[in-house]
Amino acid sequence: MSIVGGKLVNHLNRDQVAAVVHTEGPLMVLAGAGTGKTRVITYRAAYMIEQGIPPEQILGLTFTNKAAREMKQRIYTLVPRGKAEGLFLGTFHAFCASVLRRDIVLLGYGRNFSIADEVDQTGLLKQAMAECNISKDVVSPSLCLSLIGIAKGEKKHPSEVNIYDPALKVVFPELYKRYQQMLKNQNMLDFDDLLLLTVHLFEEHPGKLEACQERYRYIMVDEYQDTNYLQFLLLSYLAGSRRNICVVGDDDQSIYGWRGAKIDNILNFPDHFKGAKSLKLEQNYRSTTNILDASNSLISCNKGRHGKSLWSECDEGDKIRVVKSESDFEEASYVGDAIYDIQYTTSACFRDFAVLYRSNYQSRMFEESFRNARIPYVIVGGKSFYDRKEVRDAVAYLRLIVNEKDDQSLLRILSAPPRGLGDKAIDTLRRLQSITFAPMLDLMSSGDYLEQVSSKGAESSRKLIGCIRRWREVLTTGVDLGVNVMNYLREVEYLDGLQRMYKDREESEKRRENVLELVNAAHYYARREGASATLAGFLENYSLADDSDKVDDVAGSEDSVMLMTVHAAKGLEFKNVFIVGVEEKIFPNERALDAGSAEEERRLFYVGMTRAQKLLTLTWAKKRMRHGQLSQQTMSRFLREIPKDLVEGTESSKAFKKASYEAMERAFQNFNTN
């Protein structure tokens, strides 16, 4: 029982050790916030390797690439050099993508499939609605998409999905079918398909499943509370009769129910895997006892929990600050002010602070305030680099190279930059496709098409297609990826086209830089992967990159306050945390309440609270602009659920005065001592 010479017990507490050494048979570890969940997973992997289990037999599944990356790094430091080689540690989606890249041909798709993102999905669905003659006034595309997601996540036939809207109920199965057909025609998979088709593959080709079972004999799953039915199914298939499956999670931190996560998976694990050992980790190493007690008492308002109570050897610490402001504006300036104030008293860096909110739009007020106060900040999530229009356009050009059936991408680039191909050309393509079912890219070089568009359109079509075909030869080799991507984008007239698309000089330059940033990413990717680099591989990386991946890009390099949603903050910790907008209808979110997710909102708030190590501040404002209108706000129910004796209440205007008074006093003292 040793890890790199030392005894396990020197690194871990009793419960953690128990989890690490239980390697055979099903195991559930209920790990509260900050109880060393990652430590257990990484030590467990290291321990197994040390026990002589070949690393390639270990499969670790996470929800984010970041979590996977961090665990991998930690495992590598725990075992002797080279000993962890071959271990698979990645997201569910990445794992499924890798399985499908090998065998998806068996399901009638091409191995060069593209992965549809939300924009592609919406485009596809809108087109499906148009073809089925369904007006978007009757059915909202976004609702429909989320229902499709739920249907897939629960592996349900479209007619089995619970739909309250009678109009949608009637057309849903048809829409679903059409949408799915369009995806397949374009050789595209949406995120849910990655999981669903892997399950199909295993069901229809048992040999493929057996091969996987044979290879991956030990399975570990992080954040098990966020798995949906498909993921559960996948896991139970993979675990097979060996049942060497270890899941780690926290039912109190299940915050993705709206995306189909089934908290029941973790609540019922002992039933699903009979004879499973179950362990609880309750010693928290992160927060002060005040923060823990407050969090515990908030979460205890929920029903249907495994029931856990976190404790800590840390001291009491400061009380929770609850700050009332007159307005959203005042709230934002208070937070800025408080950051400076806390910096003075605790010598904290900017990166020791996080401002957490329920919804992305809430960031704006704080951005302005921080800019004025000269506080460096980083916004995590929201409209990220990859979501920028010019980046997406550039990616569409690349996707078309890899997957010639990708009509979504073709439609995107047709008028970016404008090249005389507009509605007319698109109509023609659609019409032709409804007859021939050929990819639009092919149709564009057909005589029928060229005859029907203007001579200018025909000319630029020929040019565009020629260019794409030429570069396909070059780019699919994967050689000099960065350079070639750059030259392709130039030759296809995208880079220079930016100037025509954005006539404001400054703006077009900015957008050009962003595209070059993407080129750069391709370059880095190519360097990292060496000989195995392919354009397809780069695009897959891009598609599966998640929001938390973008955290370290910036966080490591600069000393900045972090602004993000509570969802994005899961798994992170900060010395000082501000949860802002703690008001009814905002946190808990109004629509979530309507949807009956009050308990999930509470768990979300719990996640936010437990991010704090030292100081937790909860702020709310009496008035704020909502939908462009002034609205009177009331304090969130969550504030009432925290015991009064753990709280120190203030009003921001008073706190302001107090802070500035203290700052003056300090300055005065400094003046005297110097």
Added chain:
DNA sequence: TACTGATCTATTTTT
């Protein structure tokens, strides 16, 4: 076809 300005409307979280 492409661009402009006006109007509408929706604001939850995202692998």
Added chain:
DNA sequence: TAGATCAGTA
């Protein structure tokens, strides 16, 4: 408030 969409014009 701002983004998305639409209708009308060059």
